Amino acid sequence: MCLEENTKIFMADGSHKPIKEIRIGDMVMSDSGESKIVRNVWQGREEHMMCIELKNGSKVTLTENHPIKTVSGMKKAKEIDENDEILIVYGDKFKIASISCIEYNGRVYNLDISGNFMMAEGIAVGDFEAQNKI
Template sequence: MMQMCLEENTRILMADGSQKPIREIRIGDMVMCDLGEPKIVRNVWQGREEHMMCIELKNGSKIILTDNHPIKTTAGIKRADAIDENDEIVMVYGEKYKISSISCIEYGDRVYNLDIAGNFMIAEGIAVGDFGIQNRI
């Protein structure tokens, strides 16, 4: 099974408005989904990845994730490796930003993903899919 994961220090928007590194999130925690609703974390997955993708946006946001991780764009849900510089990424509260750079980086460390009942979570301000979304892309 291919893992769809985020870099271990990726900040996730919690239901109370705070941000927490994904590696510190536990089952039962409440995170904010992209529709502004709190969702309970039903499961946490972790693994290791040697290479990751780094996507930087023109607003200065940056996210490091596996190439198959789903991201919400203005053109719909896309895998990270299907995104190009012409895409606009959907941010928290529906803001949209263009991409400034996409690169593959050496990583070789722990990666994490959450199960929030097939919803999009907010990671580094960016709407990304949870574990359940992978069956839909």
């Protein structure tokens, strides 16, 4: 349901902040370029995560059920394959360079930004509400 604790989130002011430092009331940038208020912060623990790296070098570590925005629509991380094109910041897209499952055993976080997609390490990923729609 979540992202690795040090995942950098694109904030509304143009800065990047680790997801573990984001609080209710902070403003993040959505994938559409709009500022969105953080309504809630969810956290938990995970033993295994997926690491998805794009051909542009962007890499995100997330749970297998976390939604990612692809050219063909929203998909769970575990449904992504090397043929998918992933949407990144400013509407660009890149193909997958690698997908792997890793041992993690640490804290994970997700945000509630009204069912929108946020930019995590430059990659469009769903918030808690979007995750519960798929």
